Amino acid sequence: MFDNFDLMVDAMGQGLWVTIWVTAVSFIVALIIGALLAMMHVSPAPPARWVATAYTGLFKNVPLLAILFILYFGFPKIGIVLPSWQWAIIGLGTYTAAFVGETLRSGINSIDLGQAEAARSIGLTFGQSLRHIILPQAFRTVIPPLGSLLTALVKNSSLVLVIGVPELSAQAQRLINDNQDRFDLWAVILGVAACYLIVNLPISYFIRRAERRAQFAR
Amino acid sequence: MSRSPKSTVLFDALGPRGRRRARNASIVTGIVFVGLFTLAGIQLADQGFFDQSRWVNPMDILIIENAWLPALMSTLKAALLGSIGALLLGVIVGMGRVSRFAAIRGVAAVYVQFFRAMPLLLLIWIPFTIDGAFGATLSMGIDAEGRRLTFLVLGLSVYNGAVLAEILRSGINALPPGQAMAGHAIGLRHGQTMRLVVLPQAVRNMLPAVLAQLVILLKDTALGYVITYPDLLHDAETIGRNYADSFLQVLIIAAFVYFVLAWGLSKIVTVVERKTSRKVAKGAATVEPSIPMEAGAPGAKP
Numbered sequence: 001m002f003d004n005f006d007l008m009v010d011a012m013g014q015g016l017w018v019t020i021w022v023t024a025v026s027f028i029v030a031l032i033i034g035a036l037l038a039m040m041h042v043s044p045a046p047p048a049r050w051v052a053t054a055y056t057g058l059f060k061n062v063p064l065l066a067i068l069f070i071l072y073f074g075f076p077k078i079g080i081v082l083p084s085w086q087w088a089i090i091g092l093g094t095y096t097a098a099f100v101g102e103t104l105r106s107g108i109n110s111i112d113l114g115q116a117e118a119a120r121s122i123g124l125t126f127g128q129s130l131r132h133i134i135l136p137q138a139f140r141t142v143i144p145p146l147g148s149l150l151t152a153l154v155k156n157s158s159l160v161l162v163i164g165v166p167e168l169s170a171q172a173q174r175l176i177n178d179n180q181d182r183f184d185l186w187a188v189i190l191g192v193a194a195c196y197l198i199v200n201l202p203i204s205y206f207i208r209r210a211e212r213r214a215q216f217a218r
Numbered sequence: 219m220s221r222s223p224k225s226t227v228l229f230d231a232l233g234p235r236g237r238r239r240a241r242n243a244s245i246v247t248g249i250v251f252v253g254l255f256t257l258a259g260i261q262l263a264d265q266g267f268f269d270q271s272r273w274v275n276p277m278d279i280l281i282i283e284n285a286w287l288p289a290l291m292s293t294l295k296a297a298l299l300g301s302i303g304a305l306l307l308g309v310i311v312g313m314g315r316v317s318r319f320a321a322i323r324g325v326a327a328v329y330v331q332f333f334r335a336m337p338l339l340l341l342i343w344i345p346f347t348i349d350g351a352f353g354a355t356l357s358m359g360i361d362a363e364g365r366r367l368t369f370l371v372l373g374l375s376v377y378n379g380a381v382l383a384e385i386l387r388s389g390i391n392a393l394p395p396g397q398a399m400a401g402h403a404i405g406l407r408h409g410q411t412m413r414l415v416v417l418p419q420a421v422r423n424m425l426p427a428v429l430a431q432l433v434i435l436l437k438d439t440a441l442g443y444v445i446t447y448p449d450l451l452h453d454a455e456t457i458g459r460n461y462a463d464s465f466l467q468v469l470i471i472a473a474f475v476y477f478v479l480a481w482g483l484s485k486i487v488t489v490v491e492r493k494t495s496r497k498v499a500k501g502a503a504t505v506e507p508s509i510p511m512e513a514g515a516p517g518a519k520p
Contacts, residue, residue, distance in 0.1 A: 044232065044240035047248035061480035063440035066451055066473040073458070074466030078265040151335070158337035162443065169340055176347055185351055189344055193336060200335035 015171030029093030034100025289453035303375025308382025342373030389424030
């Protein structure tokens, strides 16, 4: 079953590494854009709200794969050429940002109105009440959903194989397609499944823990 | 997304000075965004993005009839079959999750944990590849076309079945335990309590979350691309290759169709959500629609 085991491990290891860093960088991009979107959503300037709403609606209702296609196959047609890994990060980041924005916004909105009122009534300024009262509580409620977004992003990162980024799934596909006689189908499949479990199960474990702790803390 | 003034906790109702500041901020941000869009528009126009032929050619009536419509149909077909499969599996596994028998709960938990951790892409592509290696479906007399549909639907069902099972479980857990106790107290057996008391409320409670997940399933049919299932995205790419100048335009049209489908369905979900709210036992936490990405743990409300 395990002929050429070390070659397989090598390829999968590289793929796992690409999956991890693409996910990590995309998640940071998504957090930045998402925070911006959440701020635009709660801001008193209507144009900012409209743009944020349009962005969210657009990216939530178009399949990620279609977005990646538009970026990687479509944009070169209007003269914007980037290497595929950059498109992968832009695509995953902008897509996930819509969900991050919604999560952060609902986190802020989940705080009871009385908290803000209490903060103001003891004389805290807007900035102070945000910093000391609202955001710490909002942050706690959004940790679990942000964690689920991270696991979803790990899984979504497999889609970038269609634009030629050599991440985990792409490596598995290559191993199976190119080397049908040299690599055992089952070994590759078990390997790739194990890799995703190794990345995702700890995250969902920590989400559950964070969720329980958040429950006690309020 | 209507915003009542109370929907944000950050601001008091603005006073005269605050209103003036907000107005100025609006004007500035408005100008900034309009400026950005104009710049992008000029840039695109320079590249001939808005040329009429680029939009009209791939929307030729023959192309619509022979490519777009069949593609739309196969996308809808896969979504419908996938939804049915996912609902069936979701109910079975979800009932397993809340079973009285630890062994069944364990099996269901492993199913959910495993399939929710796997990328859907792999769940579509790997069984397809295994089948290709062994020729199981071919020997069953399923042609290449049906084979692609089979494995796309299978992947969608298995994956979304796991997600729906989680939604079902949290819907049942969100009911106050007093409901089941009351059922037992008036002498109903476990099955009767489930059927008559718990499930009707739980189902109503989680309906929005389930529907939201099915919208995601519709979007996910695009992943059929990896096994060359001739869905919207796949055919869009084919059309784009034939009209190389219109490639971007074709992809945008396809994305727009997905957008209309998913957006329209999610509007329906919102309506259902409004209609079903407040008909559940007091104290029942609502099941939040799972973070509507491709996956998302249905957030048990803290």
